[in-house]
Amino acid sequence: MNCRRARHILMQEAAGALDEKRSRALRGHLERCPACAAELEDLREAGRIFRRARAPLADPSSPVWESVREQLQAPAGRKNAPARRPLLWGVATSFAAAALAIAGYFTLGTFTPQEGLDSPPAALRSVAPQEAPPPQVRGPQPPAQSAERPPVTAAEKSSFAQAKVPAASLPAARRSSAMPPYRPHRPMAGRPAPEAPPAGVVAWSLPAAPVAEAGRGGYGDTDAAGTTRDFHLRPRAVSDHEKRSKGLLLAEPPTEGPAAAWAGGGEISAGVAPAPDELEESARALEMVYTSPDGRARTILDY
Amino acid sequence: MSPSAGLRQPEEADAALVHKARSGDLNSFGELVRRHERTVQGIVTRMIPSSDDAEDVVQEVFVSAWQGLQRFRGDARFSTWLHTIAVNATLKRIRQMRRHGQVSLDDPESGTAERLAADAAGQPFEQAVSAEEKAAVRRALQNLSDNHRMTVVLYYFEEHPCEEIARMMGCSVGTVWSRLHYACKKLKQELRDLRGGDGAPGARGERSDA
Numbered sequence: 283m284n285c286r287r288a289r290h291i292l293m294q295e296a297a298g299a300l301d302e303k304r305s306r307a308l309r310g311h312l313e314r315c316p317a318c319a320a321e322l323e324d325l326r327e328a329g330r331i332f333r334r335a336r337a338p339l340a341d342p343s344s345p346v347w348e349s350v351r352e353q354l355q356a357p358a359g360r361k362n363a364p365a366r367r368p369l370l371w372g373v374a375t376s377f378a379a380a381a382l383a384i385a386g387y388f389t390l391g392t393f394t395p396q397e398g399l400d401s402p403p404a405a406l407r408s409v410a411p412q413e414a415p416p417p418q419v420r421g422p423q424p425p426a427q428s429a430e431r432p433p434v435t436a437a438e439k440s441s442f443a444q445a446k447v448p449a450a451s452l453p454a455a456r457r458s459s460a461m462p463p464y465r466p467h468r469p470m471a472g473r474p475a476p477e478a479p480p481a482g483v484v485a486w487s488l489p490a491a492p493v494a495e496a497g498r499g500g501y502g503d504t505d506a507a508g509t510t511r512d513f514h515l516r517p518r519a520v521s522d523h524e525k526r527s528k529g530l531l532l533a534e535p536p537t538e539g540p541a542a543a544w545a546g547g548g549e550i551s552a553g554v555a556p557a558p559d560e561l562e563e564s565a566r567a568l569e570m571v572y573t574s575p576d577g578r579a580r581t582i583l584d585y
Numbered sequence: 586m587s588p589s590a591g592l593r594q595p596e597e598a599d600a601a602l603v604h605k606a607r608s609g610d611l612n613s614f615g616e617l618v619r620r621h622e623r624t625v626q627g628i629v630t631r632m633i634p635s636s637d638d639a640e641d642v643v644q645e646v647f648v649s650a651w652q653g654l655q656r657f658r659g660d661a662r663f664s665t666w667l668h669t670i671a672v673n674a675t676l677k678r679i680r681q682m683r684r685h686g687q688v689s690l691d692d693p694e695s696g697t698a699e700r701l702a703a704d705a706a707g708q709p710f711e712q713a714v715s716a717e718e719k720a721a722v723r724r725a726l727q728n729l730s731d732n733h734r735m736t737v738v739l740y741y742f743e744e745h746p747c748e749e750i751a752r753m754m755g756c757s758v759g760t761v762w763s764r765l766h767y768a769c770k771k772l773k774q775e776l777r778d779l780r781g782g783d784g785a786p787g788a789r790g791e792r793s794d795a
Contacts, residue, residue, distance in 0.1 A: 289766075292766065293762045293763070294762055324769065324773040325766065325769045325770070325773075331721070331776075332768075332769070334718070336741065336742045339630060343640065346619075346625075346643055346647065347618045347619055350644050350647040351615060355611075
């Protein structure tokens with residue numbers, strides 16, 4: 283173990299949180315490295331001081347529940363009951379629809395965002411492998427195959443079909459609509475820069491539930507060397523101007539639930555950073571991640 | 586412990602109360618508030634200097650929790666979910682206060698660090714904190730970013746495990762350890778400075794580590 287690796291885990295050792303194997307390896311290094319040993323001692327002492335410096339809390343001037351109840355019972359309308367329609371869910375839905383729009387745009391070139399928002403392009407469904415489970419469309423149902431939707435051209439269908447990845451080649455977890463337990467969602471340092479999803483990736487799935495449960499805003503990514511990096515989904519309001527400029531309709535998801543789920547190659551997932559204190563706002567920061575069948579993840583929408 | 590035992594795990598009791606509250610039972614939600622108000626206050630008041638603002642945020646956290654209760658699916662503990670709301674609300678309020686030029690968090694006369702490191706009217710501590718150490722803690726906390734300071738509050742003052750802090754703050758566990766490492770080094774650096782640089786060798790170099 284060298285100093286760089288040792289310092290990554292010194293704090294855990296100082297807090298007694300390191301597993302025995304790594305602790306033993308670290309101790310081996312510390313015997314040879316007085317600088318790291320001194321730093322470990324510094325961390326231990328600082329931790330002790332921080333703990334001792336903790337001040338007791340003052341009592342609130344009024345009982346919390348009394349004040350909260352007054353607010354909840356005030357005739358303010360929306361505070362009087364738990365929200366019937368989970369906003370996070372709704373926002374995830376709207377962004378999922380936006381992802382569909384983007385996927386459609388990247389893939390077929392001629393889909394407009396509005397089309398994508400409403401429903402999966404018919405072409406995507408028509409070429410789904412027969413042996414795959416039927417597409418689950420739980421969320422925004424197409425507004426009844428509206429007559430305004432232009433038909434998908436033969437060229438579009440062709441370009442899609444050539445590049446399609448059979449669902450059967452994917453691990454089961456990728457074919458299901460369940461959210462994988464962990465997903466790196468931003469290229470790590472040293473990896474190639476983000477790029478648009480390759481043409482032809484048209485079948486994808488969304489998690490059955492919002493990626494980020496309330497309170498969970500990001501995921502870590504641990505590389506082969508064991509280095510953990512973190513990524514953030516940051517809550518941010520999106521202005522009307524921004525929505526218009528991006529050609530996305532984000533304000534009102536058509537229905538509840540995840541937008542859609544298809545078996546096929548690659549996945550697009552949506553993550554919404556919860557911002558319970560910003561319930562008034564109709565849209566917030568979101569990250570869409572495209573994961574290709576080979577497992578590489580790229581952020582395709584992040585704002 | 587048997588699930589059927591009278592003394593249930595706090596998580597189970599929370600889950601039962603959440604279930605009732607989701608159907609609109611305000612009393613059950615009130616019980617949840619009472620069960621968790623102390624920890625929410627801990628997070629908020631240790632970060633926000635003004636007690637009025639802090640109380641306001643505490644109430645806001647519970648109101649938000651009530652409004653968002655349908656979103657809570659029970660995958661995580663209710664306390665973790667609630668604390669996440671508290672962390673977000675607190676950081677947001679601090680940003681607003683800073684943006685609007687309200688009380689500066691860096692102002693030692695009114696800042697959070699003063700409260701964090703206060704002797705609280707002579708309350709007994711497990712071990713006495715020297716004036717020098719208190720000053721160092723105060724200065725270290727003043728110089729930390731909001732996220733670092735929040736991490737210190739959650740870990741050392743509120744004693745949450747790192748895994749839970751990572752969930753609350755939306756980062757990896759590795760980042761939590763890294764922030765704690767940085768905060769501890771900052772504190773040691775402040776102590777060295779206050780002691781007249783007696784630990785000088787390598788001291789400057791430590792500041793560069795993020």
